[in-house]
Structures are given as C-alpha cells and as structure tokens.
Amino acid sequence: MTAVGLPTAAVPRRRARGLARRRGTSVVMVALTCAAAALAIVPLVAILAYLLKQGAGALSLEFFTNMPRPVGEAGGGMANAIVGTLILIGIASAVGLPIGIGAGLYLAERGGTKLANLVRFLADVLNGLPSIVMGIFAWQFLVRPIGHFSALAGGAAIGAMMIPLVTRTTEEMVRTVPQSLREAALALGYPRWRTSLQIVLRTALGGIVTGVLVAVARVAGETAPLLFTAFGNQFWSTQVTQPIAALPLQVFVYAISPYDEWHAQAWAGALVLIALVLVISVLARFAVRSRHGRAND
Amino acid sequence: MAARMTDAVALAAAVPANLGAAPAAMETRALNAYFGSTHAVRDVSLTFPENEVTAIIGPSGCGKSTLLRCLNRMHETVPLARVEGTVLFHGRNIYGAGVDPIALRRHVGMVFQRPTPFPTMSIRDNVAAGLRVQLGERLDRRQVDEVVERALRQAALWDEVKDRLKASATGISGGQQQRLCIARALATAPHVLLLDEPTASLDPLSTQKVEELVYELRSSMTVIIVTHNMQQAARVSDRTVFMLSGEMVEAAPTRAVFTTPSDPRTEAYITGRFG
Numbered sequence: 001m002t003a004v005g006l007p008t009a010a011v012p013r014r015r016a017r018g019l020a021r022r023r024g025t026s027v028v029m030v031a032l033t034c035a036a037a038a039l040a041i042v043p044l045v046a047i048l049a050y051l052l053k054q055g056a057g058a059l060s061l062e063f064f065t066n067m068p069r070p071v072g073e074a075g076g077g078m079a080n081a082i083v084g085t086l087i088l089i090g091i092a093s094a095v096g097l098p099i100g101i102g103a104g105l106y107l108a109e110r111g112g113t114k115l116a117n118l119v120r121f122l123a124d125v126l127n128g129l130p131s132i133v134m135g136i137f138a139w140q141f142l143v144r145p146i147g148h149f150s151a152l153a154g155g156a157a158i159g160a161m162m163i164p165l166v167t168r169t170t171e172e173m174v175r176t177v178p179q180s181l182r183e184a185a186l187a188l189g190y191p192r193w194r195t196s197l198q199i200v201l202r203t204a205l206g207g208i209v210t211g212v213l214v215a216v217a218r219v220a221g222e223t224a225p226l227l228f229t230a231f232g233n234q235f236w237s238t239q240v241t242q243p244i245a246a247l248p249l250q251v252f253v254y255a256i257s258p259y260d261e262w263h264a265q266a267w268a269g270a271l272v273l274i275a276l277v278l279v280i281s282v283l284a285r286f287a288v289r290s291r292h293g294r295a296n297d
Numbered sequence: 298m299a300a301r302m303t304d305a306v307a308l309a310a311a312v313p314a315n316l317g318a319a320p321a322a323m324e325t326r327a328l329n330a331y332f333g334s335t336h337a338v339r340d341v342s343l344t345f346p347e348n349e350v351t352a353i354i355g356p357s358g359c360g361k362s363t364l365l366r367c368l369n370r371m372h373e374t375v376p377l378a379r380v381e382g383t384v385l386f387h388g389r390n391i392y393g394a395g396v397d398p399i400a401l402r403r404h405v406g407m408v409f410q411r412p413t414p415f416p417t418m419s420i421r422d423n424v425a426a427g428l429r430v431q432l433g434e435r436l437d438r439r440q441v442d443e444v445v446e447r448a449l450r451q452a453a454l455w456d457e458v459k460d461r462l463k464a465s466a467t468g469i470s471g472g473q474q475q476r477l478c479i480a481r482a483l484a485t486a487p488h489v490l491l492l493d494e495p496t497a498s499l500d501p502l503s504t505q506k507v508e509e510l511v512y513e514l515r516s517s518m519t520v521i522i523v524t525h526n527m528q529q530a531a532r533v534s535d536r537t538v539f540m541l542s543g544e545m546v547e548a549a550p551t552r553a554v555f556t557t558p559s560d561p562r563t564e565a566y567i568t569g570r571f572g
Contacts, residue, residue, distance in 0.1 A: 180411055181413055184415070187409075190399075202415075
C-alpha cells in the first residue's frame with residue numbers, strides 16, 4: 001500500500017512537528033510585538049497619569065479664570081497664559097498654515113523642478129533646526145527692530161516652526177490623490193489652479209488636517225522660541241503687539257521657582273496645555289468630518 | 298450575396314469621409330502626437346461626422362487613447378507630451394493661436410476608463426461640478442437641480458440615486474460611478490463627448506447600460522469612443538476607425554469595417570489573428 005503513496009505514519013508526524021514549531025515562533029513574535037507596543041504606550045500613560053495626579057490637585061475653576069497671584073496668596077490661576085497660548089497658536093497658524101500648505105501643494109503638483117527640490121531640502125533643514133535658534137532669529141529680526149517683545153514675534157517664531165512640518169505632510173497627502181482625479185477635473189474645464197485647490201487639496205484635506213494638528217501640538221508646547229519673543233506677561237494682555245503670557249512659559253517659570261504652591265500650579269499648567277492640544281485636535285477633526293459629510297453648494 | 302458585399306464595399310469607398318450626410322463635428326489633419334521621443338500618433342487625418350458615434354479600435358498601445366486625448370487637448374497636460382498638426386472643431390483649429398484649452402474642454406467632454414467621481418463631493422455636486430466651474434455662481438439652486446436631474450436621467454442613473462443625491466459619490470457601485478461621470482460630462486451639454494474605454498472596468502450589466510446610453514446620445518451630440526472591444530464598437534458605433542502602431546489604417550462605416558474591410562490588416566485584426 002505504501003507503494004502507491006498513501007501517507008505513512010512518519011509524514012504526518014514530521015508535518016505536525018513543523019507546524020508546532022511555526023506556531024511557537026508565531027506566538028513568540030506576537031508576544032514580542034505586543035510587548036513593544038505596550039512599552040511604547042508606557043511613557044505616554046505614565047506621563048498622563050503623573051500629570052493628573054500632580055496637576056489635578058491645583059486644578060479648579062479658578063485656575064482657568066484667575067490671574068497669577070503672588071506667592072502665599074491662595075487661588076491664583078493661569079487665565080492669561082491660557083488665552084495667551086491660544087492667541088500664539090492662532091498667530092502661528094496664520095503664519096504657518098498658508099505658507100506650509102501652499103508650499104506643500106507646490107511641491108506635490110510641481111515636484112520635479114529644481115526649485116521644488118531646493119524647497120524640499122530647505123524644509124527638511126528647517127525641520128531639524130533647534131527651536132532656540134528659531135527664537136534667536138525671531139528676536140533679531142522681529143523683536144529688535146520693533147524694540148520690545150510681542151505676541152506677534154512669538155507667534156511668528158513658532159509659526160515658522162510649523163512651516164516645514166505642514167509643508168511635508170501636505171506634500172505627502174496631496175501626492176496620494178490619484179492623477180485620474182486631476183485629469184477628470186481638467187477634462188471638465190477646470191483651470192489648473194482650481195483643480196489643485198478645489199479638487200486635489202479638498203480630497204487630501206483629511207490627511208492635511210492630521211498633519212496640521214501634529215504641527216500645532218508640537219509648537220503649542222514650545223518654550224525656547226518664546227523666551228525672547230513673546231517673553232511672558234504676569235498681567236492680562238490680549239494685545240498682539242505686547243508681550244504675552246503663554247502656558248509653557250508660565251510652567252517653566254513656576255517649575256524653577258522654589259515655592260511648593262507654584263510647583264503645583266506648574267503641574268496644573270502642563271495638564272491644561274495637554275488638554276488644550278487634545279481639545280483643538282478633536283474640534284478640528286470634527287469640523288473636517290462634518291464638512292466632508294455635508295453636501296454643500 | 299457576394300455581389301451585394303461588393304456593392305457595400307463600393308458604396309463605402311464611394312462615400313469619402315468628409316462627404317457623409319452629416320457635417321464634421323471634428324476633423325484631424327496630419328495629426329502627430331508624441332510622448333518625448335515616442336511617436337504615438339502618426340499623421341492621422343480623420344473626420345468625425347456630427348451626431349454620429351465613431352468608435353476607435355485597435356490593439357493596446359496603438360495610439361487610440363492618445364488620439365482621443367488630442368481632441369480635447371488633454372494630451373499636452375502630460376509632461377513631455379506634444380502635438381503637431383491640426384484638429385478642427387466646427388471648422389476652427391483647436392491648436393491655433395488664441396484657443397483656450399480650458400474653454401475647449403467645456404465643449405468637448407471626456408469620460409475615462411476608470412470612474413473618477415470627486416470623493417469630497419456628493420452625487421449632486423459631482424454632476425454640478427462642471428457646471429459650477431463654467432458658470433460660476435450665476436446659477437441658482439433650482440437651475441442646478443434641474444440640470445442635475447436631466448443629466449442623471451440622460452445617464453440612466455436618476456432612478457437609482459434620486460433618493461440619495463446628497464450622499465457621497467464614492468458610496469455607489471463602480472458601474473453607477475461611471476454613469477455618474479458620464480452624467481457629469483453631460484451636465485454642461487458638450488457638443489462632443491469623448492469616451493476612453495468607458496466600460497473597461499465595468500461588469501456586463503453596467504456595460505450594457507453604458508452602451509445603450511452611448512447609442513441614444515448621438516441624437517444630441519457627437520460621440521467618439523475608444524474601445525478594445527470589437528463587439529462593442531460594432532454594437533454602438535456608426536463609423537469605426539481602426540488604428541495600428543499609431544497609424545490610422547481604416548475609417549469607414551462600422552458595417553463596412555466589420556463585414557468588408559478594405560485593408561488586410563483590419564481584416565486580420567477583426568478576425569482575431571492578432572491584437
């Protein structure tokens with residue numbers, strides 16, 4: 001019977017051994033990747049947990065509504081720094097988003113030219129620029145000529161940091177839009193610029209927003225470029241031509257102070273900073289989703 | 298029988314392309330198209346009579362799509378592509394000085410091989426897209442709605458989507474998406490409709506719908522359809538152009554091309570000896 005090739009006992013046993021070994025390898029590899037994934041989350045969870053533990057105590061409604069108070073006085077808050085950070089993010093976005101998205105669109109739609117290669121290279125260099133250097137640069141060209149620190153200078157400094165981030169994400173996202181979509185628009189009588197703006201950019205919008213949010217989150221916590229541009233302000237100010245308070249600056253000042261209540265406030269400030277970025281992200285995503293779903297004219 | 302066949306040949310030969318019953322909607326004269334150093338269309342002179350369906354057939358890479366893309370100046374949108382020669386659209390050279398390709402494309406619509414609905418737009422906005430870009434904001438909502446309905450009915454899609462005009466255009470089937478793209482091209486009432494293998498990615502039922510649509514469209518416009526499906530050319534077209542290696546081999550009424558081709562290469566192709 002064996003002559004006609006019916007399976008002998010040895011063959012299944014060998015197969016079973018091979019299968020067991022493969023299964024074993026699989027289990028080990030899955031476990032290893034699981035462990036790596038868990039390890040990657042550990043710092044994030046640890047930071048969040050520790051922030052909550054340390055900062056939640058000093059967090060109250062007053063923290064959002066009150067101004068900083070001198071040491072010893074209870075109930076101080078960071079209202080000016082929260083508003084200041086929002087204003088700085090606004091200025092930075094006004095500077096960084098149009099330039100970044102425009103440059104990214106250019107790189108993706110006209111990618112082959114020498115100028116495009118140069119821009120792409122410069123964006124990468126800019127991306128690697130230490131933020132303190134950006135601060136010095138803004139100080140030299142915005143603070144010194146004007147004569148004093150200002151929210152504008154601070155916003156411009158961190159806005160400039162957003163540019164390369166936004167440029168490269170926009171480029172990547174616009175590249176994912178299929179060429180057939182551009183051709184379809186051109187064949188309908190769309191001029192090139194309207195094809196790029198109304199068809200290509202809109203199609204890539206979801207991905208671009210994600211990139212923008214990463215950029216906002218990154219610069220919202222920047223301290224170094226603000227030290228000698230926005231400078232910080234112990235008082236209420238929403239004037240963009242004046243020095244302005246910012247959460248990271250306030251956290252920095254309080255954290256290096258010798259007072260326990262200020263330390264607690266610094267933790268609370270850090271917590272609020274993270275929450276702020278989170279809220280902006282959720283809002284922006286929500287806005288994009290509702291816009292995509294809407295059948296608009 | 299043989300005598301009648303010969304008569305058909307004689308008849309086809311006796312009616313030159315430019316002396317057909319209908320005047321020419323488009324005409325090419327010594328048209329050459331290149332991709333860099335590749336010579337994709339070689340010296341093609343052709344007439345596309347008004348309100349007729351002309352099918353362009355030929356093996357892959359014979360230049361039929363390139364020829365089609367020369368007719369609405371889409372060829373030149375590809376890097377390194379260039380065109381020589383003349384293409385007349387109602388008697389005017391579209392490659393002449395002062396012709397705006399964007400304006401031309403509004404009169405010469407095009408549908409591609411794969412459905413290309415704009416993913417960020419609703420079904421309704423897709424159909425209205427060409428309209429909006431051409432007329433700006435001058436149309437009010439009701440006018441847009443009317444045009445959208447008319448175009449969708451023309452494309453035999455209205456009944457399937459009328460209840461979800463505001464839904465995303467990517468949520469419908471591939472066949473529906475292709476008919477949506479045809480509706481989008483029809484919404485602006487072009488004089489000429491160019492179809493570049495419009496059923497190549499569709500199932501048989503959707504293909505049938507598109508073919509019926511093409512057949513009906515010629516009452517209102519000139520249709521030029523590129524296909525590598527000979528049966529399709531035979532089913533939908535009045536005239537057939539056979540191309541090979543960038544050259545136009547034969548252009549004649551469809552019946553003549555498929556029953557009594559005058560060129561041995563045409564006969565070899567339609568009898569399945571190559572391609």
